[in-house]
Amino acid sequence: xxxxxxxxSILINIVFGFAQNPIFTSVFTADPSPHVWPDDPNxxxxxxxxxxxxxxxxxxxxxxxxxxxxxxxxxxDHGRILHLENVKWAESHAWxxxxxxxxxxxxxxxxxxxxxxxxxxxxxxxxxxxxxxxxDLGYVKGVEFxxxxxxxxxxxxxxxxxxxxxKKCFAAELNDDLMSxxxxxxxxxxxQLTYVFEGPWVHKKDNxxxxxxxxxxxxxxxxxxxxAVADKPLGPYEFKGLFxxxxxxxxxxxxxGTVTYKGKDMMFYHSAWLSGGLSETRSVMADYLKYxxxxxxIPIVPSKKGLGNAKRTKTTLKLEAENGxxxxxxxxNVFVDTYIKGYSGxxxxxxxxxxxxxxxxxxxxxxxxxxxFKVRYASxxxxxxxxxxxxxxxxxxxxxxxxxxxxxxxxxxxxxxxxDNLVRIFKKDWNPSExxxxxxxxxxxxxxxxxx
Ligand code: FUB
Numbered sequence: 122x123x124x125x126x127x128x129x130s131i132l133i134n135i136v137f138g139f140a141q142n143p144i145f146t147s148v149f150t151a152d153p154s155p156h157v158w159p160d161d162p163n164x165x166x167x168x169x170x171x172x173x174x175x176x177x178x179x180x181x182x183x184x185x186x187x188x189x190x191x192x193x194x195x196x197x198d199h200g201r202i203l204h205l206e207n208v209k210w211a212e213s214h215a216w217x218x219x220x221x222x223x224x225x226x227x228x229x230x231x232x233x234x235x236x237x238x239x240x241x242x243x244x245x246x247x248x249x250x251x252x253x254x255x256x257d258l259g260y261v262k263g264v265e266f267x268x269x270x271x272x273x274x275x276x277x278x279x280x281x282x283x284x285x286x287x288k289k290c291f292a293a294e295l296n297d298d299l300m301s302x303x304x305x306x307x308x309x310x311x312x313q314l315t316y317v318f319e320g321p322w323v324h325k326k327d328n329x330x331x332x333x334x335x336x337x338x339x340x341x342x343x344x345x346x347x348x349a350v351a352d353k354p355l356g357p358y359e360f361k362g363l364f365x366x367x368x369x370x371x372x373x374x375x376x377x378g379t380v381t382y383k384g385k386d387m388m389f390y391h392s393a394w395l396s397g398g399l400s401e402t403r404s405v406m407a408d409y410l411k412y413x414x415x416x417x418x419i420p421i422v423p424s425k426k427g428l429g430n431a432k433r434t435k436t437t438l439k440l441e442a443e444n445g446x447x448x449x450x451x452x453x454n455v456f457v458d459t460y461i462k463g464y465s466g467x468x469x470x471x472x473x474x475x476x477x478x479x480x481x482x483x484x485x486x487x488x489x490x491x492x493x494f495k496v497r498y499a500s501x502x503x504x505x506x507x508x509x510x511x512x513x514x515x516x517x518x519x520x521x522x523x524x525x526x527x528x529x530x531x532x533x534x535x536x537x538x539x540x541d542n543l544v545r546i547f548k549k550d551w552n553p554s555e556x557x558x559x560x561x562x563x564x565x566x567x568x569x570x571x572x573x
Pocket of ligand 1: 151152170179216217268269319320374375376
């Protein structure tokens, strides 16, 4: 029956060309953590770990991205939101993560290996905006071998942490500052979660707690997704069964979470579809999640169609100039200001006083490709002559004409290379009569072959 359903779904996709999976085709992503934040029910956020193109292993993973959408088709990649370089205590393995809204701030919780020891720790970082960047606060005390953390805030505001790897799963209530567990609540859930391997995730539906996780059956790899249900966040959990079997083009791992967006339940997970089957070069997927009358999850068959009827999804990288080093960029002899109103994010970069003063902005992509390049700027005092470089190759000397308010200009289509691209805007000559440029953000919009 399952194979017949899969065949029907493949035929529908071929006939109609629906293909919203994988969701993010601009950058390799894994371990998705989907959320709708309380102050904005119209926006869906997905936080992910990042696979480096060309590496095809998990050891070189270094950072995380945040994505948002309001229509499930057009997505914004807000760029790098945290990197190993921003976490003093860590040395490697920026593996799976989760996000939460708690007492007026946004948090991401992630695992990295502690410098000098190589032990997995569960790190926590905070931002006052959902798109980050996030500032590391340290690692959560009381969590040993803290791989694959998930932070679940219950309806009464109590924070719970789940984590686990290598056929083990643990949970505990967190203290109010989220920086340590309450030792008396610590529990090992392994024996309640048949086949568990790693990646726990908890969601609540109809007053039941659903713990979903990647597991290995005795047939072993690749991972399949299982779930268990409880009346309380810390269990006891009753094992319910499989809900995503292994599938064509899967990565060796699977990992993900659930969200309810505009009244519909969705499951986010990952595959190796974008890389053409490179197991550790993954891409985020999503399909609708349905329950039967008894509250059992109806197994999901990963579909090309995904969450809608569009021919494909489209991602625009929107990179705030003021995020600087925290997002992989650089501010050289310029500073962040908020004086000109109407900026996006937390401000803009200005004070390009001397030749070579510049802002560099990091754009990470999976494959070489074409992107429409836009810059939002203001130049209230007059025209500003600057150089705009992408990876030192694409070069354009550009006059940002006088504009009192922020305005977006379109530089046309540019080529990005696989991996890290640096966009640099710098002051060319010493010309004190020029106005002082303010750079708000850059945008790089995916351009597909049939759109050129
Ligand atoms: O992404 C790195 C690791 O692969 C995660 O921590 C695991 O859950 C698996 O998805």
